[in-house]
Amino acid sequence: xxxxxxxxxxxxxxxxxxxxxxxxxxxxxxxxxxxxxxxxxxxxxxxxxxxxxxxxxxxxxxxxxxxxxxxxxxxxxxxxxxxxxxxxxxxxxxxxxxxxxxxxxxxxxxxxxxxxxxxxxxxxxxxxxxxxxxxxxxxxxxxxxxxxxxxxxxxxxxxxxxxxxxxxxxxxxxxxxxxxxxxxxxxxxxxxxxxxxxxxxxxxxxxxxxxxxxxxxxxxxxxxxxxxxxxxxxxxxxxxxxxxxxxxxxxxxxxxxxxxxxxxxxxxxxxxxxxxxxxxxxxxxxxxxxxxxxxxxxxxxxxxxxxxxxxxxxxxxxxxxxxxxxxxxxxxxxxxxxxxxxxxxxxxxxxxxxxxxxxxxxxxxxxxxxxxxxxxxxxxxxxxxxxxxxxxxxxxxxxxxxxxxxxxxxxxxxxxxxxxxxxxxxxxxx
Amino acid sequence: xxxxxxxxxxxxxxxxxxxxxxxxxxxxxxxxxxxxxxxxxxxxxxxxxxxxxxxxxxxxxxxxxxxxxxxxxxxxxxxxxxxxxxxxxxxxxxxxxxxxxxxxxxxxxxxxxxxxxxxxxxxxxxxxxxxxxxxxxxxxxxxxxxxxxxxxxxxxxxxxxxxxxxxxxxxxxxxxxxxxxxxxxxxxxxxxxxxxxxxxxxxxxxxxxxxxxxxxxxxxxxxxxxxxxxxxxxxxxxxxxxxxxxxxxxxxxxxxxxxxxxxxxxxxxxxxxxxxxxxxxxxxxxxxxxxxxxxxxxxxxxxxxxxxxxxxxxxxxxxxxxxxxxxxxxxxxxxxxxxxxxxxxxxxxxxxxxxxxxxxxxxxxxxxxxxxxxxxxxxxxxxxxxxxxxxxxxxxxxxxxxxxxxxxxxxxxxxxxxxxxxxxxxxxxxxxxxxxxxxxxxxx
Numbered sequence: 010x011x012x013x014x015x016x017x018x019x020x021x022x023x024x025x026x027x028x029x030x031x032x033x034x035x036x037x038x039x040x041x042x043x044x045x046x047x048x049x050x051x052x053x054x055x056x057x058x059x060x061x062x063x064x065x066x067x068x069x070x071x072x073x074x075x076x077x078x079x080x081x082x083x084x085x086x087x088x089x090x091x092x093x094x095x096x097x098x099x100x101x102x103x104x105x106x107x108x109x110x111x112x113x114x115x116x117x118x119x120x121x122x123x124x125x126x127x128x129x130x131x132x133x134x135x136x137x138x139x140x141x142x143x144x145x146x147x148x149x150x151x152x153x154x155x156x157x158x159x160x161x162x163x164x165x166x167x168x169x170x171x172x173x174x175x176x177x178x179x180x181x182x183x184x185x186x187x188x189x190x191x192x193x194x195x196x197x198x199x200x201x202x203x204x205x206x207x208x209x210x211x212x213x214x215x216x217x218x219x220x221x222x223x224x225x226x227x228x229x230x231x232x233x234x235x236x237x238x239x240x241x242x243x244x245x246x247x248x249x250x251x252x253x254x255x256x257x258x259x260x261x262x263x264x265x266x267x268x269x270x271x272x273x274x275x276x277x278x279x280x281x282x283x284x285x286x287x288x289x290x291x292x293x294x295x296x297x298x299x300x301x302x303x304x305x306x307x308x309x310x311x312x313x314x315x316x317x318x319x320x321x322x323x324x325x326x327x328x329x330x331x332x333x334x335x336x337x338x339x340x341x342x343x344x345x346x347x348x349x350x351x352x353x354x355x356x357x358x359x360x361x362x363x364x365x366x367x368x369x370x371x372x373x374x375x376x377x378x379x380x381x382x383x384x385x386x387x388x389x390x391x392x393x394x395x396x397x398x399x400x401x402x403x404x405x406x407x408x409x410x411x412x413x414x415x416x417x418x419x420x421x422x423x424x425x426x427x428x429x430x431x432x433x434x435x436x437x438x439x
Numbered sequence: 440x441x442x443x444x445x446x447x448x449x450x451x452x453x454x455x456x457x458x459x460x461x462x463x464x465x466x467x468x469x470x471x472x473x474x475x476x477x478x479x480x481x482x483x484x485x486x487x488x489x490x491x492x493x494x495x496x497x498x499x500x501x502x503x504x505x506x507x508x509x510x511x512x513x514x515x516x517x518x519x520x521x522x523x524x525x526x527x528x529x530x531x532x533x534x535x536x537x538x539x540x541x542x543x544x545x546x547x548x549x550x551x552x553x554x555x556x557x558x559x560x561x562x563x564x565x566x567x568x569x570x571x572x573x574x575x576x577x578x579x580x581x582x583x584x585x586x587x588x589x590x591x592x593x594x595x596x597x598x599x600x601x602x603x604x605x606x607x608x609x610x611x612x613x614x615x616x617x618x619x620x621x622x623x624x625x626x627x628x629x630x631x632x633x634x635x636x637x638x639x640x641x642x643x644x645x646x647x648x649x650x651x652x653x654x655x656x657x658x659x660x661x662x663x664x665x666x667x668x669x670x671x672x673x674x675x676x677x678x679x680x681x682x683x684x685x686x687x688x689x690x691x692x693x694x695x696x697x698x699x700x701x702x703x704x705x706x707x708x709x710x711x712x713x714x715x716x717x718x719x720x721x722x723x724x725x726x727x728x729x730x731x732x733x734x735x736x737x738x739x740x741x742x743x744x745x746x747x748x749x750x751x752x753x754x755x756x757x758x759x760x761x762x763x764x765x766x767x768x769x770x771x772x773x774x775x776x777x778x779x780x781x782x783x784x785x786x787x788x789x790x791x792x793x794x795x796x797x798x799x800x801x802x803x804x805x806x807x808x809x810x811x812x813x814x815x816x817x818x819x820x821x822x823x824x825x826x827x828x829x830x831x832x833x834x835x836x837x838x839x840x841x842x843x844x845x846x847x848x849x850x851x852x853x854x855x856x857x858x859x860x861x862x863x864x865x866x867x868x869x870x871x872x873x874x875x876x877x878x879x880x881x882x883x
Contacts, residue, residue: 043481051480061481063474163480168696196483198699271513271693274524275478282480288567292519319691328693 013079013124015439022100022110022119024048026080036076036128036185039084039117040096042172043161044068047078051163052086052096052113055303056282065161066196067130067172067189074188082116082129084137087165087273089113089307091140091378092367099364103145103435104403108361111141114175118145121175123437128181130189132162134170135261136382142175142394143356143382143406146433148423149175150182153413154389155202158193165269165311169261170386177434179423182393183207186416203414211422214244214409215349217251220381225359231398231405232355238397238429239353247349253334253341257384260334262376263318263327264387270315273308276300310372339388346390346412351422354381356394356406385410393419395426399433440651441631442594443550443586443624444643447579448605449557449617450493456556456578457484457527463617468571476576478522483697490578491534491701492710493609494554497580498535499712500608501549506532507704511554511695520559520570528555530692534580534703541717542597543731548585555579586624586631591647594623595640602640604715607742623647627654630664634678637671646671650678719745727757737764743779744772747786754787755794763790767804770869771811785810804873826858826866830878833857844879851875 017023024040025047038044041051043061050056068078085095093100093115100119102108110119114131118141121129131138133151142149151173162172174185187207192200216236221229236246278286278299286299304312318327345352358378367375385392390410397407411418455462458475465471475482491509498505509532513525530553538549559575561568582601588594602619605611621643623634632654634646649671654664669678714722716738723734723745738745744764752760768775768786775782789810793803833854834840843850854875859868 049481056480059480061474061479063481065481160483161481168694195485196697197485198697201699267693268696271515271525271691274515274517275480275522277517277524279519280477280479280522293517296517316691319693324691 012439016123016437017080019106019439020101020103020119020123021098022082022116022123023080024050024052024083024096024098024116027078029077029079031077034076034126034128035079035124036071036130037080037082037117037120038065038068038078038130039114039132040081041084041088041132041163042068042081042130043163044078044081047081049081049163050097050282051088051165052084053276053303053305053308054097054283055276055278055300055308056163059282061161063161065172066158066193068161070189070191071128071130071185076128080120082114082120082131084116084131085113086305086308087163087269088132088134088137089165089269089305089311091136091375092362093141094364094367095305095307102361102403103437105361107365108363108403109144109367111144111357111361113137113141115141115144117175118142118147118149121145121147121177122435126178126181127176128185129175130172131175132164132170132172133386134164134166135265135386136379137170138173138175139356139382139386139392139394139406139408140379143396143404143408144361146396146399146404146406146435147175147177148179148182148396149173149394149406150186150416150419150423151386151392152186152190152416153202153391154386155198156205156391156414156416157189158191158196158199160193160195165272166265167268167272168264169389171391177432179420179427182420182423186420190416205414205416207417207420209350209415209418209421211242211244211350211409211418211425213349214239214246214351214353215249215345216246216353217254218248220354223358224355227400228355228357228359228398228405231400232407235397235407235430236353238426242425242429246353249345249349249352251341251345251352253338254384256334257338257387258376258380260331260338261383261387263331264335266311266315267318267328267331268315269308269311270313270319273304273312276304278303307372335387338384342385342388342390342410343412346410350415350418351409351411352385354408354410356382356408360400360403360405381408389413391416391419393423395423395430396432397430404433440589441586441626442588442591442647443631444582444584444588444594444598445622445624446582446584446598446601447557447618447620447622448497448582448611449619450490450578450580451609451611451617452487452489452493452578454487455576456487456490456554457576460576462577465573468569468573470573472572472575476522477572478575484527484695486698486701487578488706490554491703491706493578494534494552494580495703495707495710496609496712497582497605498538498552500604500715500718501535501538501540501552501582503535503538503549503552505535505703505707507702508532508700509534509554509703510700511698512692513695514555514690514692516690518558519568520561520572520575522559522572522575526555526558527695527698528581529553540584540597540601541721542593542600545587545593547587547597550583550585552580552582555581586626591644591651594647595644598640598643600717604717608713608715623650625650625654626664627651628658628664630666632664632667632669632678634669634671635681642671642673645676646678649676653678716742716745723749727752727760729757729761733761733765737769740769740772741776743776744769746780747783750783751787751790755790759790759794763793763803763807766873767807767869768811770867771808775811782810801877808870822866826862826870826874827878829858829861830854830871830875833861834878834882841879841882845883848876851879854879
């Protein structure tokens with residue numbers, strides 16, 4: 010058995026692994042990124058057995074610079090979750106296996122935390138990289154929407170988010186982001202990007218007033234201490250008003266369930282994935298029975314909510330209004346980012362919770378854990394989670410959000426941060 | 440009676456709308472497919488700019504307003520031949536809206552024209568069905584008319600005229616590779632029914648006629664028309680209920696986030712739109728003061744003939760353009776067509792000589808013929824003299840014709856018929872007609 014498989018027995022980060030051809034550098038991708046030779050099921054039973062005949066652009070670009078793809082990482086079903094508990098396998102937190110890795114790219118963060126020099130590509134459409142990066146104590150970079158081609162990404166939400174990089178060292182961000190970035194004619198959204206510029210130093214940071222209200226004491230302390238570290242790096246830290254932040258979550262969920270509902274209509278037991286429904290049924294009944302059987306609870310909930318939000322008069326009341334709120338929120342962010350390099354918030358309101366605590370949470374309880382991680386992605390802005398403190402051995406994260414296309418300042422910030430902050434790696438006993 | 444049509448025109452692009460599969464020439468089912476037009480998870484649509492350009496041309500033909508920016512929407516419905524179960528179409532920003540098409544003097548309102556992709560096609564086979572995705576992702580423009588059409592016959596007339604214009608303006612070849620399909624909405628009373636997916640002009644008229652009669656009968660017997668989608672059975676020539684009609688809200692049109700917003704203004708500026716045959720008919724009437732019938736005759740013969748007419752009308756004058764284009768040029772068009780527009784100047788020069796009185800009527804006619812057929816002038820003169828002699832003989836064999844001709848020009852047909860029979864195709868019918876009339880006029 011390969012070392013990856015042995016480690017996987019304990020942490021369950023991979024849905025599928027491949028033998029490494031050599032000792033060269035390696036990478037993994039989450040289960041929703043297409044790669045030839047691997048299943049791409051996006052954490053869903055609906056797509057079990059789907060083996061794409063093409064590589065995602067990000068995959069082919071990393072392969073082209075000599076990295077080997079060693080596995081697909083577990084995630085929430087179609088990215089629906091903050092704890093990677095809705096997919097077929099639940100990865101365990103490298104700092105305490107009774108706790109969650111965060112999500113939805115939980116397997117990716119776990120792999121990046123546990124394996125040496127491992128680059129994990131994950132995806133986010135609202136906190137799915139920030140959350141697991143914070144819970145697993147690593148760097149998690151979510152690029153600007155459109156920076157990285159999403160050709161080959163099986164997305165449930167399409168108008169926001171990105172493929173991003175999770176890694177335990179800032180040097181890997183600097184190495185890999187330029188590789189996977191850039192125009193790709195297979196994804197029109199990627200073709201309007203300006204060139205990625207590295208090297209801009211972090212000079213100023215804005216902190217939304219009252220941002221730590223309701224945040225756990227341990228995370229608040231880690232965050233406040235981190236602001237001092239930033240000041241020590243001669244960064245101007247200023248408090249600002251961002252009143253529209255409170256509307257971000259409901260508007261984000263309305264838009265994301267709406268897009269989810271349309272993206273998930275594709276999956277019905279035809280052409281790809283599982284196709285073992287009762288073929289003697291009329292096609293509508295076949296689709297209904299198949300979807301009822303193989304979609305998880307959260308996928309069904311979001312599909313139904315999404316259909317509801319766009320049907321009849323709801324379209325104006327919910328869908329179009331949420332588009333308006335996104336615009337408002339974007340303008341607020343832009344206003345702050347005109348005079349500051351980044352906006353700084355905690356990544357998550359707590360450290361990684363126990364699986365037993367997660368079980369008791371309602372859908373809404375789970376959604377609100379994304380209240381810091383969702384807004385930047387919702388606005389298409391790039392953001393970075395860095396480990397910023399430890400409480401009871403569990404890492405807490407700080408999130409930095411920069412202006413569109415300005416990933417450069419985030420990567421410089423990660424490198425500076427790595428010099429100033431004593432990061433801990435989990436002890437891996439296998 | 441109110442009739443509105445939704446016309447689906449497959450666009451003559453080389454590749455499909457959102458992938459690079461070829462749009463024509465498949466030798467069997469499922470040959471021109473790729474992960475993109477199969478809707479494989481992870482793929483993304485990439486817009487074919489040519490489809491937008493053709494869309495703009497059609498919108499202009501229909502006198503529509505073209506927006507500065509457009510985007511696409513997803514129209515959701517479950518059907519096995521729709522590979523993603525949503526169709527990429529346009530909802531808020533159709534490529535054209537608020538247009539009008541002039542059918543003679545009658546304006547037919549155009550609600551909108553929007554770009555969309557075709558789904559695959561399904562054929563029943565035994566207990567199941569077979570799906571061919573060659574058609575999946577083919578670019579379409581759907582033209583939606585206002586309910587301004589007042590009879591099935593008018594619908595057919597409208598479609599005939601519109602299709603002629605469309606074929607010319609977007610260079611749509613009539614090779615059977617690209618289909619034109621029609622959804623027909625008709626109401627006799629208040630509620631309407633939609634007959635889906637009718638192909639062929641004849642079938643449109645038949646389906647509408649059947650539906651008009653059916654609805655009238657239902658209403659006369661005190662029944663109510665239910666809003667529904669109906670299917671036209673080409674063999675039995677009847678319409679049958681297919682399903683209850685959805686309303687727009689049921690399709691949950693959401694933004695297609697993978698294509699972004701497209702700046703049409705930038706594209707539209709560079710597009711030169713060809714004049715449509717119908718547009719040319721009205722322009723010829725206005726600009727040259729010719730009869731609609733004459734304009735149609737010239738334009739329907741060939742757009743090249745129409746261009747020649749316009750050239751001569753400008754270089755010489757309208758009177759001579761009509762006289763010579765409708766006369767000897769039209770009658771020899773079959774020979775001439777393949778050589779156009781290369782011979783435009785030569786023909787025009789001869790007519791200008793006539794206009795300047797350098798040559799007479801007969802000479803002009805003969806020179807034109809010689810120029811077109813490549814014969815020498817003396818051949819033409821000899822032939823013409825021979826023909827004249829034959830006609831004079833036919834008249835003298837039949838002297839009463841002159842008196843009859845004085846009363847009714849049709850009497851000339853007796854001479855024409857006799858000469859045609861005698862010469863057995865050695866002279867063109869128009870030459871015989873022309874010469875006979877000239878000779879009879881001289882003899883009066």
